[in-house]
Amino acid sequence: MDSLDTTVTTGTAVSPQLSAAVRHDWTRDEIAALFDLPFPELVFRAQSVHRQHFAPDEVQLSTLLNIKEGGCPEDCGYCSQSVHHDTGVPASALMDADAVAAEARKAKAGGAQRFCMGAAWRELKDRDVPKIAAILREVKALGLETCMTLGMLTEAQAAALKEAGLDYYNHNLDSSPEFYERIITTRTYGDRLDTLAAVRGAGMKVCCGGIVGMGESRMDRVGLLESLATLSEHPESVPINLLVPVAGTPAADQRRLDTLEFVRTIAVARILMPASWVRLSAGRQTLTDAEQGLCFLAGANSIFYGDRLLTTPNPEEDDDLRLLGALGMVAAT
Ligand code: SAM
Ligand code: DTB
Ligand code: SF4
Numbered sequence: 001m002d003s004l005d006t007t008v009t010t011g012t013a014v015s016p017q018l019s020a021a022v023r024h025d026w027t028r029d030e031i032a033a034l035f036d037l038p039f040p041e042l043v044f045r046a047q048s049v050h051r052q053h054f055a056p057d058e059v060q061l062s063t064l065l066n067i068k069e070g071g072c073p074e075d076c077g078y079c080s081q082s083v084h085h086d087t088g089v090p091a092s093a094l095m096d097a098d099a100v101a102a103e104a105r106k107a108k109a110g111g112a113q114r115f116c117m118g119a120a121w122r123e124l125k126d127r128d129v130p131k132i133a134a135i136l137r138e139v140k141a142l143g144l145e146t147c148m149t150l151g152m153l154t155e156a157q158a159a160a161l162k163e164a165g166l167d168y169y170n171h172n173l174d175s176s177p178e179f180y181e182r183i184i185t186t187r188t189y190g191d192r193l194d195t196l197a198a199v200r201g202a203g204m205k206v207c208c209g210g211i212v213g214m215g216e217s218r219m220d221r222v223g224l225l226e227s228l229a230t231l232s233e234h235p236e237s238v239p240i241n242l243l244v245p246v247a248g249t250p251a252a253d254q255r256r257l258d259t260l261e262f263v264r265t266i267a268v269a270r271i272l273m274p275a276s277w278v279r280l281s282a283g284r285q286t287l288t289d290a291e292q293g294l295c296f297l298a299g300a301n302s303i304f305y306g307d308r309l310l311t312t313p314n315p316e317e318d319d320d321l322r323l324l325g326a327l328g329m330v331a332a333t
Contacts, residue, residue: 018045018048018049018052019049020048020049020052020053020274020275021274022234022273022274022275023229023272024229024230024231024232024234025230026225026226026229026230026272027226028219028222028223028226031222031225031226031229031268031272032218032219032222034267034268034271034272035218035221035222035264035265035268039260039263039264042264042267042268042298043263043267043294043297043298045267045271046266046267046268046270046271046297046298046299047297047298047299049270049271049274049299050270050274050299050301052274053274053275054301055332057328057329057330058301058329058330058331058332058333059296059301059302059303059324059329059330059331059332060113060114060277060279060301060302060303060331060332061111061112061113061114061302061303061305061331061332062112062113062114062115062116062147062279062302062303062304062305063107063110063112063114063115063116063304063305063306064116064117064118064304064306064308064309064310064314065095065100065103065104065107065115065116065117065118066117066118066119066120066308066310066311067094067095067100067117067118067119067135068092068093068094068095068118068119068120068121069081069089069090069091069092069120069310069311070083070089070090070091070092070120070311071083071091071092071120072120072121072122073122073186074122074151074184074186074187075184075185075186076174076183076184077182077183077184077214077249077250077251078183078211078214078243078244078246078249078250078251079246079249080246080248080249080310080311080312081120081310081311082249085246085248085249085250086248087246087247087248087249087311088248089311091120094119094128094131095135096131097131097134097135097137097138098138100117100135100138100139101135101138101139101142104138104139104142104144105142107144107305107306108142108143108144110305110306110317111305111317111321111331112144112305112306113144113145113331113332114144114145114146114147114167114168115139115142115144115145115146115147116147116148116149116168116170116207116304117135117139117146117147117148117149118148118149118150118170118310119148119149119150119151120310121150121151122151122152122186122187123150123151123152123153124150124151124152124153124154124157126157129157129160129161132148132150132161132164133160133161133163133164136148136161136164136165136166137164137165139165140164140165145167145168146165146166146167146168147166147167147168147169147170147207147237148161148166148168148169148170149169149170149171149207151171151195152171152187152191152192152194152195153169153171153195153198153199154198155198155201155202157198158198158199158201158202158204159202161202161204162202162203162204166204167204167205168204168205168206168207168236168237169195169199169204169205169206169207170207170208170237170239171192171195171196171199171206171207171208172192172208172209172210172211172239172241173189173192173193173208173209173210173224173227173228174192174210174211174224175210175211175214175216175220175223175224176216176219176220176221176222176223176224176226176227177189177223177227178220178223179214179216179217179220179223179224183214183250183251189227196208196231200233205235205236205237206233206235206236206237207235207236207237207238207239207279208228208231208235208237208238208239209228209235209237209238209239209240209241209269209279209281210224210228210239210240210241211241211242211243211282212224212240212241212242212243212257212261212262212265213242213243213254213256213257213262213283214243214251214254215251215254215255218261221261221265225265225268225269225272228269228272228273229272229273234273234275234276235273235276236276236277237276237277237279237302238269238273238276238277238278238279239279239281239282239302240262240265240266240269240278240279240280240281240300241281241282241283242257242262242281242282242283242284242286242287243257243282243283244282244283244285244309244312246311246312256286259287259291259294262283262295263291263294263295263298264298266278266280266295266298266299266300267298267299269299270298270299270300271299277301277302278299278300278301278302279300279302279303279304280292280295280296280300280302280303281303281304282304282309282312282314284303284304284314284315285312285313285314285315289323289326292323293327296327296329301332302332303320305317305320
């Protein structure tokens, strides 16, 4: 049996040899068939594939800092930082390098491995490149891995960031190409793919995933994962965000996605991109310890660590350390 086989043997103990080969030719039908598997079969397959590439008890810890909040000209329907929505999030200037380094030092002392910095920009402006480079040099000097998400990038900007010490660039596809157009009108799916190509071209690692629970259908979740899993190189890091509903945004009143469907999405991402770190990202505040444990069982092996995401709360570090301890899991080395 390989990872495509959707045949299920019921009432019989089977130990299929599941292939964890990295493929880039997944079809929507194959992906939809994985979503349709009985839950225990799906989680078993995800866990089996996971163990062929990763230690099952290791979790990668990334701490997030909003280095430039609010005032973003884009109209992403889920986002608290868009000027198009009345969310009460103020627009701030870009933090200076010393202030960012102070936060990075705290993150490192708390046990973070990677420091992720987000700016509420449509795109990086050339005039800000020296300031961003200064930030990167300071954070890198602390011995942390670096990640940034600054909106769209040109090839030259991507090269400059790489040169300044940027390890990862986060730029999400967010949803299927079809659903994307219903949540964002100010830039296209193609624009996002161009930025991802610029990041790859500069030799950086890619962090790219999406958001679920925005009112999309299961086929849209299939479409998102198809877009990610058919990239010529899989993103090294795949954040799966569960929508954090923010008052004042068009997505504010969305019904919460069923947790089992969220776990299925993680399991399918794990099977499709077996060698990538799958991050259980935004939305952990609404998951119980047991539900988060289920996400790890389904192949998630990375989290945002620290009590804030960009503008919304995340679990306290102590709570996460307690949870990892209770699960017998450790920070990845
Ligand atoms: N402005 C940059 C951009 O969009 O490329 C970077 C920051 S942006 C906030 C990074 C990602 O965070 C988005 O692409 C989206 O996937 C996720 N995100 C933003 N708001 C969210 C929310 N309310 N719930 C879940 N995920 C969210
Ligand atoms: C990602 O995929 N999720 C993070 C990070 N990349 C930048 C952002 C989550 C934001 C959640 C809502 C907020 O705090 O504003
Ligand atoms: Fe701007 Fe990023 Fe928010 Fe979209 S998700 S409005 S680009 S900060």
